[in-house]
Amino acid sequence: MALNIKSLIFLFFSLTLLTSWSCSDDSIDSGNSDDNSVPNSNVVPSNLILTTVLQGADSNNPYGNGSGIVNFNAQAIDAVSYGFVIDGGTEVQSTDGTLLYTFNTKEGIEYYNVTVIAYSSTNDAIETSANVAVSYYIGTPPVWADEFFQTGAPNSENWTYDLGAGGWGNNEAQTYTNNAANVIVEDGVLKIMAKASGSGYTSSRLKSIGLVEFKYGRLDVRAKLPSSAGTWPAIWMLGANFPSVGWPACGEIDIMEQTGWDKNKTLGTCHWLNTSNSSYASYGLDTAISNVSSEFHVYSLEWSANSIKILVNDIQFFVMNSDGSAIPNTPFQNDFFIILNVAMGGSLGGDIPSNFTEDRMEVDYIRLFQ
Incomplete structure (x- = not known):
């Protein structure tokens, strides 16, 4: 049957549309696109x-x-x-x-x-x-300090130890150790811990002899003290010539001592040898202080060629003329080293309660200004 002209035109447009749709589908299925751009890549440093x-x-x-x-x-x-x-x-x-x-x-x-x-x-x-x-530091920084910021044993560049028992010349009851159970730096403070141990007691005594020694200046020690009866904490100094001349010829400066029976005061004392008659000599005073076991306080020494002053929280309570006119052959014109310890019993510790288990002295920092 012959096709008329209208039928031919319709057939032409139908074939054209079908071809166009087929090409479009092929393009989608194959993922092809006229967009030639490449997606950005991540850059990782x-x-x-x-x-x-x-x-x-x-x-x-x-x-x-x-x-x-x-x-x-x-x-x-x-x-x-x-x-x-x-x-x-x-x-x-x-x-x-x-x-x-x-x-x-x-x-x-x-x-x-x-x-x-x-x-x-x-x-x-x-x-x-x-x-x-x-x-x-606010103001002038110290010439030396131990801030106790490194956890573990005390800094061996600053401290060594006295070890053992024997009463230490004052009928004390403790045995000194360098064990972590008795001395450690943690939480930013030095902790010296006295403990009951079997039938006795253990504690620690640090000293800076041969490591940190000085003459004159201001020494600040921020510390919290034990509260238990029978404990005898001390922050003190001995002359650096102690090994050769002994005590009291070397001289001693007690910046802070606390008796075992009165926890509401601290003592400041100097000891030396009276060379005029070769006898022991001393001079000391005490000051009232509260909250010594629950709060930190600053115990200070101001030491010059002429005098020794001892302060608590910047309040002076002790002064002594220490030059040659006051003390012949004075030991207080020589280098000294620092000692930190907690004793048990003895002449200033007194009776130790039977139920004592442990107590401690904590030291936040020691700073020397000259």
């Missing part, structure tokens, strides 16, 4: 390195000069910006990876955690963290 420079740090001041100022520098491959987080605080942004930061919230030497984050152009990031020890 790498090799992140953080360096720290403490202002004024040197061999004598490894934790800086007391200003608390630290320069941080972070660098990473493919990083375009950085963020710094100090001790979990708010993130501080830096475009070039540098940050000048002042640690001034805690006086002394403290550890701080520093996290640095490196960001790429696609906002991908990597991070690293470090602990940094920094010194900060």
